[in-house]
Amino acid sequence: MTDTRIPTVTPAPDGGSATSPGHGADLARVTANFRQYLLGWGAEERGEGELDYYRSGLATPQFNGVVRTPSLHGVGQAAAKARARLADLPWWWWVGPDSPEGTPAELARHGLREMGSVPVMVRPLDRLAEAGERADGLRIETVEGPARLAEFVRTYSTSMGIPPGLEDDMARIEAQRSDNADVVRLAAVLDGRIVGTTVVIAAHGHAGIFLVHVSETHRRRGIGTVLTAAALRAGRDRGMDFAALMASPAGEPLYRGLGFTTVSEYRLFALPA
Numbered sequence: 232m233t234d235t236r237i238p239t240v241t242p243a244p245d246g247g248s249a250t251s252p253g254h255g256a257d258l259a260r261v262t263a264n265f266r267q268y269l270l271g272w273g274a275e276e277r278g279e280g281e282l283d284y285y286r287s288g289l290a291t292p293q294f295n296g297v298v299r300t301p302s303l304h305g306v307g308q309a310a311a312k313a314r315a316r317l318a319d320l321p322w323w324w325w326v327g328p329d330s331p332e333g334t335p336a337e338l339a340r341h342g343l344r345e346m347g348s349v350p351v352m353v354r355p356l357d358r359l360a361e362a363g364e365r366a367d368g369l370r371i372e373t374v375e376g377p378a379r380l381a382e383f384v385r386t387y388s389t390s391m392g393i394p395p396g397l398e399d400d401m402a403r404i405e406a407q408r409s410d411n412a413d414v415v416r417l418a419a420v421l422d423g424r425i426v427g428t429t430v431v432i433a434a435h436g437h438a439g440i441f442l443v444h445v446s447e448t449h450r451r452r453g454i455g456t457v458l459t460a461a462a463l464r465a466g467r468d469r470g471m472d473f474a475a476l477m478a479s480p481a482g483e484p485l486y487r488g489l490g491f492t493t494v495s496e497y498r499l500f501a502l503p504a
Contacts, residue, residue: 256353256437256473258495262329264439264475265351265497266298267410268432269325274404277315286317287404289397292501294404295322296501303331310341314502324500327351335498349477352491356438356467356474359460367421369454371461374416380406380426383418387428390444394402410434415465419445419454429458431465438466438477455485463489 270277271310272294273285281301287294295317300309313324324343326334328351335345374383384402393401408414413434419427432439440462445454466474476485477497 249342250348255355255429256475258328258351260435260437261351261353261439261473261494262327263435264432264437265325265327265477266329267443268350268439269272269296269298270406271408271410274407275368278316281305282312283378284313284316286320286322287400288320289400289404290320291393291397292323292380293391293393294322294401295320297322297324299325299327299330300334302329303333303337306334306337306343307330310338310343322501323446325497326500327497333441335500337378338500342502344503346499346501348496348498350473350483350493351495351497352483352493353437353473354463354486354489354491355473356463356488359463359467367452369426369457370420371457372417372418372420377402377406379418380416382425383416383428386418386446387442387444390428390446415462415469417458417461417465419458421449422460427458429462431462431469433466433469433471438462438471438474439478440466440474443476443482455482456489459486459489469475 266283270279270283270285272287275286275288276286278284283298283300285296289295297313300306323329323346326338339345374380381398381402384405385398388398388401413432415431415433417429417431418425428443429443430441432441440459443455443458463474476486476491
C-alpha cells in the first residue's frame with residue numbers, strides 16, 4: 232500500500248466558498264462523472280443512449296438502476312425496458328439535473344414511487360491547506376491488492392447496511408471496473424485495520440467522491456472529515472478543478488463545513504415492493 236499524508240482543508244469563512252454560488256462547476260460534467268461511477272457497476276449488463284442503466288447482479292438497489300433517459304416522451308418506453316432488464320433485482324431510478332424536466336411526474340404516472348432525494352454538492356479544489364499529521368495513529372492509504380480491496384469492500388458494505396454474503400462479488404466488480412484508471416480508493420487505517428473508506432473518480436474535470444463510510448465503532452472521531460479531505464487532495468493531484476458528491480443527511484453538515492455548496496439534487500424512484 233502507498234501511504235498518503237493526511238490533508239486538512241481550509242473552509243471559506245462562511246462555511247461555503249469564496250467563489251460565486253455553485254463555485255462555477257459545470258453540472259453537465261458533474262453528472263457525467265456520477266453516471267460514469269454508477270454505470271461502472273454494470274458488470275452483468277449496462278446500456279447508454281435511449282436508456283442509461285446498469286445491472287450488477289447484486290441483490291441490493293444501490294448497484295442496479297437507471298441513471299437517465301434523454302427524452303421525456305420516451306420515459307414510458309424506458310420504464311418498461313428498465314423493468315425487463317432489471318426484473319429480478321431491486322433497483323433505483325436516479326432523476327438528476329441531466330434528466331428531462333417532468334421526468335418525476337412521468338415516472339409516477341408509470342407506477343414508480345419516490346423514495347427521497349439527495350443533494351448534489353460541489354467545491355473548488357484550489358483552496359486546500361497543507362497536509363498535517365495526526366497523533367492518534369490514523370493513516371490514509373491507497374487500497375492495493377485483492378486482500379485489502381476485500382477488506383475495503385467489507386467496511387463500506389457493512390456501514391451501508393448491504394445484506395451479508397455479497398462482499399466477494401462486490402470486490403470482484405470493483406477490481407474489474409473498466410474505468411479503474413480513473414479510480415482512487417482511499418482507506419482510513421487504524422492499528423492495521425481499515426476503519427473508513429472513500430472512492431474518488433477523477434474524470435470529466437471533476438473529482439467525484441463516493442462511498443465515504445466509517446465503521447460504526449469509529450464514528451464521531453473526525454475520520455469522515457479526514458477521508459473527505461484526502462479525497463479532495465487526490466482529485467487535485469490528478470488535475471481536477473472541482474470536487475462533487477451526493478450527500479447523505481448525516482454527511483451534509485460535514486461537507487458544508489469543508490466548503491461544499493449544494494447546487495442541485497437527485498431524486499430516487501423505485502417500483503413499489
